[in-house]
Amino acid sequence: MDYQITPSYDAEKSVWNVALSGEFDIFNSPELKTELNNLIKGEGKAELVLDCEELTFMDSTAIGTLVAVLKNVKVHNGSITLKNVKPSVLKLFKITSLDKIFNIAGDANG
Amino acid sequence: MDNEFNGSNLQTIEISLPGNAAYVSSARLAASSIAGRLNFDVDEIEDIKAAVSEACSLFIENAGGGTFTITFAPSPGKLSMKFRLNQETSASFDDAAIGILMIKALMDKFETDYKDKRPVISMQKIHHEFSL
Numbered sequence: 725m726d727y728q729i730t731p732s733y734d735a736e737k738s739v740w741n742v743a744l745s746g747e748f749d750i751f752n753s754p755e756l757k758t759e760l761n762n763l764i765k766g767e768g769k770a771e772l773v774l775d776c777e778e779l780t781f782m783d784s785t786a787i788g789t790l791v792a793v794l795k796n797v798k799v800h801n802g803s804i805t806l807k808n809v810k811p812s813v814l815k816l817f818k819i820t821s822l823d824k825i826f827n828i829a830g831d832a833n834g
Numbered sequence: 835m836d837n838e839f840n841g842s843n844l845q846t847i848e849i850s851l852p853g854n855a856a857y858v859s860s861a862r863l864a865a866s867s868i869a870g871r872l873n874f875d876v877d878e879i880e881d882i883k884a885a886v887s888e889a890c891s892l893f894i895e896n897a898g899g900g901t902f903t904i905t906f907a908p909s910p911g912k913l914s915m916k917f918r919l920n921q922e923t924s925a926s927f928d929d930a931a932i933g934i935l936m937i938k939a940l941m942d943k944f945e946t947d948y949k950d951k952r953p954v955i956s957m958q959k960i961h962h963e964f965s966l
Contacts, residue, residue, distance in 0.1 A: 747862075750891045751855035781862070781880075783887040784932045812880035819939045820932055 727752055728778075729759045739771040740764075745778030748786035756786060760793045770802025777808035787822060794825065805829055847906040850920070851890070853897025858890040861904060868906050869913055874961050881940040882913065882959050888933035889917045889955050896925040896953065912942075914958045922951040 727746030734741055740763045748756055764770045772793075794804050807829035809817070817823040849864055851857045865886040869879045886904075893902040900921040907914040927934060927946055938944050943958035 747859060749855070749858050749887050750894060751858060781883065781887075783884060783891065784936055785891055788932065812877065812884075815880075816884060816936065819936055 729756060731759070731763055737771075739773055741773045741775060743775045743778065745780075747781035748779070748789075749781070749783045750785040753785045753789040757789045757792060760790075761796055764793075764796055764800060764802070770797040770800030772797060772802070773805045773807060775808055776806055776810065776813060779810065779813060782813050782816065784816070784820070787816060787820065790826070791822065803827060844908050844910075847908075848903060849906075850901050850903045852901050853894045853899055855891075855894055858887055858894070861886050861890050864904070865906065865913075865915070868908055869959070872908050872911075872913055872961065874913070874959070878959060878961060885937045885940045885957055885959070886915065888936050889915075889957070892927055892931070892933050892955065893917055893919055893953070896923055896927070897921075898923060911961045911963070912958055914943075914956070917955040919953045923953065924951065925953070927953065927955070 727748060728743070730743040730745070732741050732743075733739075742760065742763070760772065763772065774790075790804065797804055805827040809828055814823065814828065817826070817828065847864070847868060849861070851861060862883045865882050866879055869882045874882065890902075890904075897919060898921070900919065902920055903918050905916040905918070907916070926948055937955075937957060940959075941957040942960045943956070945956050947954040947956070
């Protein structure tokens with residue numbers, strides 16, 4: 725399964741921009757969790773912007789992982805923003821009402 | 835190659851997978867391919883892929899290293915799927931689990947069964963053009 729987690733640090737804004745591509749499910753969610761938590765730990769800064777433009781699929785395991793990372797981020801008074809979320813992925817956030825706890829900045833078609 | 839199933843080539847497809855997370859994407863790929871041949875639209879196929887992924891995750895969490903079988907039963911305008919654990923377990927699915935809630939929201943029919951201690955998840959997606 726093709727997937728990538730590509731972080732880059734914006735020093736000016738003190739934000740980690742993380743490009744997610746491919747599919748995330750029960751298989752690679754543990755890696756997603758480790759990668760994102762390491763970013764928070766590494767910089768002592770907990771602002772994450774996840775660019776989902778190339779994210780083609782995410783299931784409840786991956787969404788649950790983001791919730792776990794969000795809890796960690798909130799401990800550091802930070803936030804997680806998701807941008808360019810495809811409608812099919814956004815639908816899953818809405819079904820679970822988890823769209824209310826993340827900042828979702830717009831979908832890939834808009 | 836025909837682009838869709840018709841009355842003469844509607845066949846049941848069965849795949850058996852190890853209770854290993856690495857193969858969930860294979861189940862999604864199979865479901866996507868079969869749904870595409872039934873002329874489900876892109877949104878419906880995404881719903882089916884998500885539901886299949888959730889069901890596989892539930893079985894992997896309860897498979898205890900065993901295997902489970904997915905049966906795809908296409909028919910005109912609808913796709914029925916049955917997930918069956920191939921060994922006995924005392925485990926059952928939590929109806930409030932996020933995966934179950936997702937499947938219920940994404941599919942038109944959903945039910946669980948625990949006959950002979952072998953959990954079964956059945957679900958069905960109806961192509962919206964057929965349900966009008």
